[in-house]
Structures are given as C-alpha cells and as structure tokens.
Amino acid sequence: MLDIALFRNDKDFKKLLESEKNRFRETKNAEETKKYDELWKKAKQTCEEKKAEKNKITKEIAELAKNKKPIDQLKEKSKKIDTEIKDLEQKQIEYLKSRDKYRSEVGNILWHNTTIGQGEENNHLIKCCGKAKVQKSHIKQFKTLSGGKMQFEELKFNPKSHVDIGLEKDLFDLERAAKISGSRFYFLKNKLAILHLSILRFAIDKLMKKGFNFMYTPFIVNKDTIEKTAELSDFEEMLYKVGNDQFLIATAEQTLAGFHMDELIPKDSLPLKYVGLSSCFRREAGSHTKDTRGIFRVHQFDKVEQYIFCLPEDSEKIHNEMIKNEEEIIQELELPYRLMDICSSDLNLTAAKKNDLEAWMPVQGTFRELGSGSITTDYQTRNLNIKYEDKNEKFVVHSLNCTILASPRILTAIIENHQTKEGKINIPKALWLYTGFKEI
C-alpha cells in the first residue's frame, strides 16, 4: 500500500487523487483513508495521555513499595484508569483497521509516462518485433493491431490451432485431465512435455548468465505473506486456499517478494536480482468463457519470473532491462510479438506502470499476452517491510517484477507460429541443445 505520509501532506494528496482519477477510479478510498487516519491520530493521542498517567502512578507505586509504604490507594486509581484505556484502545484499533482497509484499495501512483486511458483499446503500442505469419483473411486486422509497423508474410496454408495439432500428434490429453482433475487441466505428453522442460531450463540459463540468482520457490505460502503480496480481488478470482490458512501461489512473484520480508538490506548489495521458477495456480474465476479450449489459459502452469529489489532511483532503468531480457528470450524463440504500455484504467493497484509482451497468434489472428513487467515502486515492499539504510536513515526499497515466460502458454505460440505446411512443428534453434530434437 501507499505511504500514509502521502495522505497527510496536501500537495501529495492532490497528486494521489489525480492518480486515482487517471485510473478512472473513485477517490472515495483515498478520502476515507485520510478521514480515518485523522480519527485514529486523535484517538491515539487521548489514549496515550491516559497511559502516561497510569505509568506515572506505576512509578510512584514502585517508589513506595521500595520504602515499604502502603500502596493500596494508588492501586485502586490505577485499576480505574485501566478500564478507560481499554475502551480508548478498542476505538483506536478500529480506526486504524478502517484506515488501512481503505488505504489498501488505493492504487499505486501512476508512473510519469504511463499511458492514461480507459479500456484495453487505449493500450499504447510501443514496438513490434519479428516477422509474423498472417492468414490472408487476417491481414487487415494484423495491420491495425501492429500499427502497420510489423513485418509479415502471408501464410500459404491454413494453419491449425494448437489444440488440433496437439491432439493429432498426441502431445497432450485434455479429456482425461478434465476427468481426473477438472476443466483447464492437462497432461503434456511426449515431445511436448520435453519441450516444456527445455524451455524453462533455457530461460533460467539465460538469466543466470545475466547475473540473476536462480530460485526454485515454495508453491504454498501462509496467510501473512499472501496478504502482503496479493490484492483483495485476487482472493476472490485467483487464489486457491489450501489447508487452514495457506494459499497456493499464483506466481513466484509472491514468494520472491516475500523472500526478504522484514529485512534491512545493505545499500551496496542492491539491486538484488532473482529469477524464480515455480508452478503457478489460478482459479480463473470470472473467465469461464475465455480460452476454454486447449492449454492457453489453465489452472496450473510453470513460470520463470524475474524479481528485483532496487534503489528508488533505479526503478525505471531496471524495468527497461527486465523487459529487454524478456524480449531477448522471445526473440530467440523466434516468436513475432508486440510490446504494449498498459493504460491506466487496466493497471492492477500494485503497478505504477505495466508493459505486456504479446505474441502474434496466426490461427486466432490476434496478439495474445505472453508475459508482463511492472514498476511497483515501494507498494509491495512497504507491506513486506523491506528497507535499506543510508546514512543511518531507513528507506523502503523498491521492487519490480517481469515475466520471462510461462509454459504451457508459450507452447501454444510456438506450436501455432512454427508449424509447417507438412504438419510438423519446427523447434527454434536456441532450444535444440535442450530438447535433443529439431522438430515434432
């Protein structure tokens, strides 16, 4: 959540309200936060005055007891104050709870160059990369979606969807998965399962070469951690609860963010760069009709994720680096993609800025998200209490996250883009060493 100081200072509060308006959100959360903060402060003050009074009496008793003098009268007085304190304390706690409930619903302050706009159609196209294979009937739409900036060649055959190819070539089993687990589950089979493993390892090796620490993280976190790393809406739509108070992670971002919880990080060790591998679990509630066929949108997948802790002034530079890392990987997988700046209304609360990388899908005739990277400033790290020290003063570190790739989603892009007229799937050269085969 945001620094409470931003709500107290008029100038900052104005900026904050403007940011909320630019997100096309009501300013009620911010206003209620401010209101309850003031109530809390007042209640706290009166409560502390009572406590001070009581502490004074306690000290007097200690003095009397030392000299073996009677203390009964003061004891009575102290007990009386106690009941008053209890009431005041109750009030104080309630105000603080309300304050932070509203505060957690205020979005991060938008980054200076975040695209302001409402609705997906206002996302801003940053760049295109690669050469797309486009069916004749999709050319017009392709040109619009790529802003006319992307190279393409017309497909000379009718491409098959990843679902058809997968079933034809016995690369996954969806029916049996549905029978034993439910919809949106899958068995990956044979060479496709190998490709899945290969692609993860390929990505991890690449990032380790860039100096990232590789982390294979837990898949389950406790309530405390999930509350500090997820947003309220995630609990309703995304997260699986297991056991009493534990949750399956929806992304390694949650474990990596929590890795340094309650730590004071030496300034000169920043930035701390992590690349995590984990399975991810998502309920996908509220997306019942979307992408139901195949392995594009599933309840369980594996993801390689970058997560970096850094100094506030380095956020933007590092964000760009992380996006570049993602791009490099997708380029080596020879997938045509576009990079989008997500507009303000479509940002999650944590993100001040978010860029999505979307691959061209020749069968659907549209771009689909492969991953995204966000500037989150100190929004998560404040909850997690991760600080660094500079000249004996403590500051909250900043953090950023960015996908490298998620599989099996990326497999759908590979299958559809790299299929040949003869019905084969070409494996990108970069993966040969890992797969041990060049085509499926």
Add this chain to the structure above:
RNA sequence: GCAGGGAUGGCGGAGUGGUUAACGCGUUAGACUGCUAAUCUAAACUCCGAAAGGAGGCGAGGGUUCGAAUCCCUCUUCCUGCGCCA
C-alpha cells in the same frame, strides 16, 4: 508424529517481577594526529508530535499483576535426538 531446548536492536549477546534492555562488533557524524588507520566523543527500534514530550517494542496473540523480556496459556518458527518417508 514424539521428547527436549531456543527465538532479545544491523549482527552477536546479557538480563528470572520494579523506574533508563547491559556489553561487544559493525554503521553514521564529529574531534584529533600526515591519512580513509588508531584513539576519543556522540548518534541510531517503531508510532504520534513543528517541538517539548509521550506511547508502544524483547517471535505472534492472549492472560495474571499497580507493574512482565522475566510468570501462565495458545500459536508460529528454528535447533537436537527418536520415529516415519520420496
């Protein structure tokens, strides 16, 4: 799973019911001497407050007490031993 022992500042570590959580290391600032070394002095948990000041803090949450790091209960977590196990 069972039994025993722990959890105190950035780190190490004392403190077994009474006013201000000792001490050491490291950090920062200042002084001093050719010096960034040594030495000396000071500062540094969190919250409210412009400040003066006040409140809360010893893994978390409760309780006993005028008063709890210290006593009691529940939980979390770590260590040791035993058991089980891919």
